[in-house]
Amino acid sequence: MSLLRSMGLPGSLTRRRFLAGSAAAGAVAGLGPWGARAAPNLSGVTLNLMVIQPHVVGGRMVGEAFEKATGAKVNVIAVPNDQILEKVTLDVQSGANVFDVVDYWYGLLGAFAHDGMIVDVTDRIAKEIDGSAFLPILWDPYTLAEGKRWGLPYDGDSHVLFYNTEILGRHGLKPPETWDEYLATAKTVTEAQKGNGIFGTVMLGRKEPFQIGCSYANRLCGFGGAFLDANGKPLLDSDVSIASAQAMLDVAPYAFPTPLETGFEQGLPAFLSGKAAMIEFWTDLGVNAQDPKVSQIIDKWDVTQMPVGGSNTKHRASLNAGFGLAISAGSKNPDAAWELVKFGCSPAMNLSQMVTPGTGIDPVYKSTLESEQYKKAAPKVQAAAQQALNGALVWPNGAQAAKMLQGWADQLALVLDKSKTPEKAMRDTQAMWVELLGG
Amino acid sequence: MVGLAVFAVYPFIDVLALSFSKSSLGRPFQKWPVAANYLALARDETFRAALVRTMIFAIPVPLIEMTLGFSVALLLHSSLRGAGWIRGVILLPLMTPPMMVATAWKLILAPAGGLLDGVLLRTGLLDQPISFLGTMPWAFLSVAVADIWQWTPFVAILSYAALQGLPEDVVEAARVDGASSSNILWHITLPILAPTLLAILLLRVVIAFKLFDLVYGLTFGGPGFDTTVAAFQVWRTALAQFDIGLASAQTIIFAILVSLVTLPLTWLHRYSEAHAG
Numbered sequence: 178m179s180l181l182r183s184m185g186l187p188g189s190l191t192r193r194r195f196l197a198g199s200a201a202a203g204a205v206a207g208l209g210p211w212g213a214r215a216a217p218n219l220s221g222v223t224l225n226l227m228v229i230q231p232h233v234v235g236g237r238m239v240g241e242a243f244e245k246a247t248g249a250k251v252n253v254i255a256v257p258n259d260q261i262l263e264k265v266t267l268d269v270q271s272g273a274n275v276f277d278v279v280d281y282w283y284g285l286l287g288a289f290a291h292d293g294m295i296v297d298v299t300d301r302i303a304k305e306i307d308g309s310a311f312l313p314i315l316w317d318p319y320t321l322a323e324g325k326r327w328g329l330p331y332d333g334d335s336h337v338l339f340y341n342t343e344i345l346g347r348h349g350l351k352p353p354e355t356w357d358e359y360l361a362t363a364k365t366v367t368e369a370q371k372g373n374g375i376f377g378t379v380m381l382g383r384k385e386p387f388q389i390g391c392s393y394a395n396r397l398c399g400f401g402g403a404f405l406d407a408n409g410k411p412l413l414d415s416d417v418s419i420a421s422a423q424a425m426l427d428v429a430p431y432a433f434p435t436p437l438e439t440g441f442e443q444g445l446p447a448f449l450s451g452k453a454a455m456i457e458f459w460t461d462l463g464v465n466a467q468d469p470k471v472s473q474i475i476d477k478w479d480v481t482q483m484p485v486g487g488s489n490t491k492h493r494a495s496l497n498a499g500f501g502l503a504i505s506a507g508s509k510n511p512d513a514a515w516e517l518v519k520f521g522c523s524p525a526m527n528l529s530q531m532v533t534p535g536t537g538i539d540p541v542y543k544s545t546l547e548s549e550q551y552k553k554a555a556p557k558v559q560a561a562a563q564q565a566l567n568g569a570l571v572w573p574n575g576a577q578a579a580k581m582l583q584g585w586a587d588q589l590a591l592v593l594d595k596s597k598t599p600e601k602a603m604r605d606t607q608a609m610w611v612e613l614l615g616g
Numbered sequence: 617m618v619g620l621a622v623f624a625v626y627p628f629i630d631v632l633a634l635s636f637s638k639s640s641l642g643r644p645f646q647k648w649p650v651a652a653n654y655l656a657l658a659r660d661e662t663f664r665a666a667l668v669r670t671m672i673f674a675i676p677v678p679l680i681e682m683t684l685g686f687s688v689a690l691l692l693h694s695s696l697r698g699a700g701w702i703r704g705v706i707l708l709p710l711m712t713p714p715m716m717v718a719t720a721w722k723l724i725l726a727p728a729g730g731l732l733d734g735v736l737l738r739t740g741l742l743d744q745p746i747s748f749l750g751t752m753p754w755a756f757l758s759v760a761v762a763d764i765w766q767w768t769p770f771v772a773i774l775s776y777a778a779l780q781g782l783p784e785d786v787v788e789a790a791r792v793d794g795a796s797s798s799n800i801l802w803h804i805t806l807p808i809l810a811p812t813l814l815a816i817l818l819l820r821v822v823i824a825f826k827l828f829d830l831v832y833g834l835t836f837g838g839p840g841f842d843t844t845v846a847a848f849q850v851w852r853t854a855l856a857q858f859d860i861g862l863a864s865a866q867t868i869i870f871a872i873l874v875s876l877v878t879l880p881l882t883w884l885h886r887y888s889e890a891h892a893g
Contacts, residue, residue: 266641292642374728384838434727436748437839447728465734548685578858587662587841594840 209328210523219249222513226251226521228280229258229500232332235536236280236527239521246520251377261275261285262579265294265505274507277514278521281328282318283499284574284582290322291576296504297513298518299326305519306475308437311541318571319501319541328503329522330541335484335494335569336395336457337561343477344375344454352479356399356424356486359455360431366454368430378455380428382436384590386582387498390572391498392436393589395457396421397568401489405573411610413585413603420487422592422599429593431458437593450476457483459498460539460565461531463558468534480561494565496572531555540566577613598609641858647830662841662865665810665850667873668758670825674846675877678762678820685771686813690801692772693710693779694772703776706769714766715852716835721762725749725834752842757834762830767823767829778812779805810888819882825874 224243228236233255240251255278256264262285267276281289289295302308308316311330319330340352340361348366353359359434363377371377381388397403402417412418429436433447448456449465449472456462463480482492502521506512518524528545530538532554540546540562552559573581588602588609597605627778635654638647657663688706692699709717723733725748733745749752782805790800806813826845831837837844844852850870854863 259856262858263641266858270642288640288642292640294642319667384836433749434745438727438747439751443726443728452728580859583857590838591840594838594842596840 195241210519216246217513217516219247219513219516221248222510223250223252224276224277224510224513224517225254225275226280226517227254227256227261227276227505229261229282230255231258231537232280232500232534234572235530235538238536239517239526242526242529243517243520247516249517251517258282258387262288262294265289265507266292269294269505269507272507272604274505274509276505277508278517279503279505280331280476280500281330282501283496283501284578285578286319286327286501287322287575288362289503289581290325290327294334294506295327296506296508297325297327298504298515301515302326302329308539310524310541310544311568312546314496314566314569314571315499315541315606318496319499319576322574323576328501328584329514329518330499331522331539332498332500333501333528333539333541333546333563334496334498334500334567335458335565336391336497337460337480337494337558337565338454338455339341339448339462339478339480340460341448341451341453341474341477342479343474344370344451345379350454351457353455353484356396356484359484360428363428363431363455374452376447376453377431378428378433379439379447379453379457380425380432380436381439381441381457382425382432382590382593383438383440385440386586388440389436389593390582390586391495391497392425392457393421393585394497394570394572395483396424396486398493398495399484399489400424400486401491401493403570409614411614413474413610414607417487417489418607419600419603422589422603424486425589426592426595430432437590451477458536460555460558460562461537463555464532464534465562480557482561482564492564493564493568493570495570573610575614581610581613584613631864631867634860635676635868636862636865638866639860641854641860644860653862654869656862657865657869662844663846663849665841666844666846667870669842669844670827670846670870671873671877673756673760673763673827674821674824677763678767678817678824680760681764681768681771681820682813682817685768685816686775688768688772689775689779692776706772706790709766709770710769712766712775714829717762717766717835718830721758721765721830722749722834725758749835750839752839755839755843759827759830762834763824763827766830767820771820774816775809775813778809780815784806813883814881814885814888817838818878818885820876821881822874825870825877846873 226236226240232251236253239533240253243249243251263546265276265279279295281295306329312333315330315333320326320328344366345352348369350362350365353362366375366377381392385387395419400417400421402415402421403412406412409462433439433444433453444456447453451474465476466478469475483494485492502518504511504518508514524542524544527538527541528548528550530536531545531551540551543553546563546566585606588606591597592599592602634644636648636650637645638649639645655858684893692703692858727733727745727747727750736742746754748758786804787800790804826847827845828851831843833849835843837848850863850866851862852865853859
């Protein structure tokens, strides 16, 4: 996920950084996914790449490099990140068939596959792709649904805890190791500096899975919980699930006001302008926090793993968001579209985008996560991302996931609204999930 | 007839059929569980509450807009100096895209750095900011205020146009007979304009029932579900949860409610037309 949308500055990063990114992507054009083989000649072919708004800069990098490598023309079309399935479905159903390649959220993979909106690429992957090169935690969740493979991992998203070293230092505080310490830290800072417009933390609480859901998932991981058991049965009425919701409610009074109104657009500028001591956010923030164009906290921040809670002592991150590229069922040229999918998800392109500010792209390969270039570009984040992506919690992504996740986000909002207790909200979520999963 | 069939009958039959089916956005008409969607709605407290909330919004808010809009129209009609440019200026909210209206009000009402909280804090009227969009009843009132700001000019301009058509000789005759301005308003102007004003009210009530963009942009239905109105809930079901069958059932129920509520207004409009003047 990207800083661009969060900052509400879609244009400010594009020109200079895109040119810088394009230079890097130009180098990628010579590599691509074709190895020693020549790139296919796609002169005269036009492909439309649909990307979510936070991926516009990255999408343009892919498009430009692919054009150089193959001679094809690539149009990058941005859509809001909560309208991916809607846009693709309407495109295919209407017969407009504008999109060739789709930037899909892995949580909707089951819905895309079930509705036949993307193309089964099981055979193509078996012949051409080494799945073991991707981060193992991403491979199946990002590509597998209904027993078939549908795309390739493009953006490996997870949250880590960023903190403002100056604000914590001012109060003699250390980065929190536990959710209790996190609460105490937020409380200390807010009570002392609220009058100056500085708050202890930012908690994304807007009623969308991408926002309030991420905040909950971070706590669920910290308390050692999970969404589903090994048999796919929901676990949201467990003690740790309820404790996770309680932890959100506890910190809400000390968070940037007000959590229910806070999405990326409000929260991130608050953190980057030094008005918040902590924020749970995607790893690509680390690349952007050093950028003077958008950040007032250069060299005043650091990053750590998500806290732990309850009896759990093992740090674990959640795969919050995360995207793949797939061929749209409406593509008139699926072979060329597949070339673009492979190209956009190639290790060289992944690395090139990871180190370019504003792309919103995080590692999907072991090789790129551990690369020297990434370590050099984002040393603090690289270490945190490496730990976070190791055994991270996967969100439900079956055919019913859209409804499950929206209903869950609704219940969490009711907790923050104090309309429901955490226990009641999580039990209601559990009942809804059980019903939707046919239990 | 062909146009009516294409643009009215077919969509209605399609929505009706969808409401009896299990349908997702990509795969309509997967199964025919007959009344399952309607039974689900009968158990759905959230949707019932959204319908009630919609009525609470869609009846008083247009009445406030009618009162304010007609008052502005009267001022403009009474040869107010500068009426020409005022007419231009008051149209601005109406011409602003609804999402921009929501964005502007969101900036005004934001608890951190918002204009309104800033003013109230600086003047000492508040000692800590109010979360206008994150707490009740402020959130609901905020949506109402933004809607009134946006739509009052619409009422004002239409009312002004109606006032321009008022027969001057009747008004003059009343004046000559010694009628006061208030008497003229209550016994001549309003009775003559009643059919037009009721038509404007009917239009506004129907539009207010369909409130969506301000809720989407300002509160996203929150806090909790406290500003979730019916149109927003239908959108969520259809395009956030992709349950087209259930969303269609919601649409049918919603359409019935709007018809029932607006029916008395329609009768009143017909009655006033028959007895105007």
